[in-house]
Amino acid sequence: MTTLLDKQCISGNIFLLTFKRDDKTPIFPGQFANIMHKSREKILRRPFSIFSFSDDKFSVLVKNVGRGTEAITEINKGNKVDILYPLGKGFNDDLDSDKTLFVAGGMGIAGLYSFLCKKKKQNIIIGDRKGEFKDVIKYLGINCLYVSESGKNDKKGKVTDFLDMFDFNTLLACGSKQMLKALKSKTQNKRYLVLYEEIMACGVGLCDGCAVKYEDNSFRKVCTDGPLLDGNRIIYD
């Protein structure tokens, strides 16, 4: 059991929840937390990327999209919460930040944030199809190329329309399968890492529920082989 230390509503139905770290297991970028909730209708935990972490706490960004996430955003500050964390393979490697392009689709920023080096300007594109993440990006203070399909004063289009603006050899992306698939066609001869999201049951490798298929027809478990996977090998549909 861990304690909810802080809850901020960032924008609309998007919340930043900060929990106390109750054990010393090291956390790495790319790992996730599987959070228990008290919804009467849903029984599975809900997995969230660990958005940020320090020695004594960690945060997750939660978008309220259904009964499970609703129950999580309704947890009160100070309450005890049953969370399994950190789960998944963490990224324990060096990224050449000058040569890495980060691409987030909407809530995908929740997964990528822990990879970002906060001290210097990095190559980041955030795609926001419906224009609902502007406040979130502002709140987080992320300096990025903001791409939207709807806004009047924004760069208009899809994230894939703007890749040529950057010089990169590694692409690290998190977002919809549609976006990840579109990016794959632009990443030949480049390292393409995706922080992959899939409906998940246990999150700890028991059930094989969250499988993802590679081009050689083999499956990977998103929960224990990922969530960071080889984007060039995934079959997205």
Added chain:
Amino acid sequence: MINTHVKIGKTILKKPILGASGCSGWGEELLRFNDFRKIGGFVTKSITLKEKIGNEMPRIMETYGGLLNSIGLENKGVEYFIENILPKIKNFECAKFLNIVPFEESELKRMIEILDRRNGFDGYELNISCPNISNGDVSFNSSVSEAMKLIKNARKLTNKTLLLKLSPVYEASFEIAKMAEDAGFDGITFTNTYLGTAINIKERKFYFKNKQAGLSGGAIKPISLMNVYKMTKKVNIPIIAVGGIKSLDDVLEYLIIGASAVQIGTYLLIEPDILSRISEELTAYMEKEKINDISDIIRSLKE
């Protein structure tokens, strides 16, 4: 001293609580969350003779109080199991059963021949009940005569503990269980999931590529409890009950009605330390109620 040991075939379970096949991974995934010296044990994911590719996504869906799954027996085959998994689990200090799925008679013989030479596990749970294989209706579980093909000679193949896992979907399961008892099986694992489905409303298609899926979780517990009760009227060998267990009370209900042990599946996915937790609660309950032996609970239903 409280005795919670239950004997099934040649296997002694320290507690009558096991992790169910499909929800226990290969056992090693449970190690982080459970003290194996204090639980009954677990049943591995299904092992087939050759590698079996799993079903396409999506594979799971939550329902009211339950879970639909369509995983599809994904595994790398028996040789891979022996090379890569058995060495890891053989020293785990709990009972270990291998869930094996043959698609024809000769496969059962071959699999047990390969496996039986090895040590490091207690026995087999012969699974003829999986709903998530789509290569035609090959279910041995659907008819007594089909099941007989696998069951009649199985006992001759091994001296290890031999269980038969049956589906509640087929009425034939009760007759098949009786046949298994006569054929020398040590126990019946019952039930498996119930057939269910779901619709993707936006696309007006089945949610699962396989159309159907297996329903598990709390939603099925009363139905499985009734089915286990019916099974107690059919066989005298131990029944290992499965179906929606998430609390000590659920375990007690199954034991009282006539199961010798239980398996936990779906709730292991939510609470991976549930085997340890309920095992401890069982001992605490027996202490509190001054019940010295688990046999005073098993089949203690007053009718």
